[in-house]
Amino acid sequence: MKRAIFPGSFDPITLGHFDIIERGVTLFDELIIAIGINADKKYMFSLEERKRFIEASFENNPKIKVVTYKGLTVDFCQKNDVDFILRGLRNPADFEFEKAIAHTNRDLSSIETVFLLTAAKTSYISSSIVRDVIRNHGDYTKLVPKTVRIK
Numbered sequence: 001m002k003r004a005i006f007p008g009s010f011d012p013i014t015l016g017h018f019d020i021i022e023r024g025v026t027l028f029d030e031l032i033i034a035i036g037i038n039a040d041k042k043y044m045f046s047l048e049e050r051k052r053f054i055e056a057s058f059e060n061n062p063k064i065k066v067v068t069y070k071g072l073t074v075d076f077c078q079k080n081d082v083d084f085i086l087r088g089l090r091n092p093a094d095f096e097f098e099k100a101i102a103h104t105n106r107d108l109s110s111i112e113t114v115f116l117l118t119a120a121k122t123s124y125i126s127s128s129i130v131r132d133v134i135r136n137h138g139d140y141t142k143l144v145p146k147t148v149r150i151k
Helices: 015-024 047-057 073-079 092-108 127-135
Strands: 003-008 030-036 064-069 084-089 112-117
Touching (some): 003 015, 003 073, 015 030, 015 084, 015 112, 047 064, 073 092, 084 092, 092 112
Parallel strands (some): 003 030, 030 064, 084 112
């Protein structure tokens, strides 16, 4: 069984993430969306909200599982019998950053990283842009799945 993890903070999940997940799940038997917990980071949405947004987005896909984790991604992979890390690339800066992480992960383990390019229509979207739009009362709904709604 080919299992992959798609790690991130997903604060919040964006249409870019959604695109990578929808396309990535076709490559694997199971795709684990893993929300990393970083105590040093300040999040706009709670861990429970982020998990709920993602679970609601993919509730009809039995190949997708949503979990939270702490620590190194490769450690999570090794403990959970996951052989692949899925990552999305929006631009050359993403590639350089992700390449360094992928090389480090390969140095620490046998985990392979699989890169997918984001779709052109979502390549400009990042969680930090979405948070800025929300903070400034803009229409964030064009940037995130329908499950992401602010009360």
